[in-house]
Amino acid sequence: MSETVIPEPAPEFVDSVKLALEHLYDFAFLQKLPLAQRLSAAQQGNSKKRPSQTLGHHLRRELIEAIEALSPEPGAAAHTPDMRQYNLLQLHYVEGLTVQEVGQRLGLSTRQTHRSLRKAEESVATILWAQVQSATAAQDDLSAAQLSSVQAEFAQLETTLQPTDLVQLLREAQKAVAPLAQSREVTFELVEPVPRMVVSVDTAVSRQLLVSILSRLIQATQQQTITIYGLLGEEMALLSLSFPATEPLAHDFASDQVIAPLAERLGWQMETKDEGNGRYQLQVKIPLHGPVVLVVDDNQGLVELLERYLTGHNCRVIAANSGEEGLEVLSRTTPDAIILDAMMPDVSGWDVLQAIRTRPETAETPVIICSVFNDPELAYALGASHFISKPVSRDQILTALRQLNVVV
Structure with missing residues (x-):
């Protein structure tokens, strides 16, 4: 099997990466760089670029991740070229030390520091250049059918956990399905838990899952109220959605082709219970992730x-x-x-x-x-x-x- 050859970046591309590194914390400047547009275009259709991120934020994140990709393996000697390269980038661009200060920290002359820093910048540029080239090739080969398939969408998901107020996510999901609810004369009653339900979830994926759940519930009922309440335990949060169905509920949320993969990705568990008299309760169990x-x-x-x-x-x-x-x-x-x-x-x-x-x-x-x-x-x-x-x-x-x- 032949090894993948990493393409050499064009000199102009290396210069554009160096310019971006020099303004790593200036979002307004990064936002205007052609490099920001280029990397953003390379990430189209990839969840690595979050919808809420500006071009400046996305470019800075890509630069930091490229620097981190150069981190040597554990146990690498402090004076190896790879470790020196990584430390140069971290100290000068991420931590903001001057070239002279970096040289003093690493025991290098100013000339050596400038020369080594240029090689390190070229390494960062090579990583980003490979992304651009790879995305170009992939876009040429990827068909419209592949892009629109549910499987392809889920394959591209990359969950990023962060502390999130679940009640706020529910309100955002309610707003998204409001036109559908209004057309079927369905209302929501949200019994807010105390304290706030702060859980560790991927915000974008969780929001979409809640939108899909509420949409299915609205379509299962009509001219009624869906009551939502939550409990926050030591190991998990519990959302209970009580709703009347216009006919015996045949929908299985746990096997829904959209809901089930999203729930599995997040580690959420769902169970539907028959409360009698045409009412059902959907229980969603959300694990509280880690420390x-x-x-x-x-x-x-x-x-x-x-x-x-x-x-x-x-x-x-x-x-x-x-x-x-x-x-x-x-x-x-x-x-x-x-x-x-x-x-x-x-x-x-x-x-x-x-x-x-x-x-x-x-x-x-x-x-x-x-x-x-x-x-x-x-x-x-x-x-x-x-x-x-x-x-x-x-x-x-x-x-x-x-x-x-x-x-x-």
């Missing part, structure tokens, strides 16, 4: 990177972009673990750490300190559970969380 991890860092790019690391391991990630915001989150939430940047403006990570340890609710919460200053002794003296020197890698974060029994 809650609070990430406190003023570097938005690094926060997104950590979110990407953790949401793939059934963690619910809450992000705070300052020490003050982190403390505000902690005033209403007790996470299972905290990943904390030491150096932030206004309220530093050290101040946040001391505040965490003085609050009874978080006194025993595992705290991982991430810092460009390699001072683990200070971190542990102030109450840190683990210390990681920046730049951080996926394996360092996951290893620390496993050692602290936060993830398995």
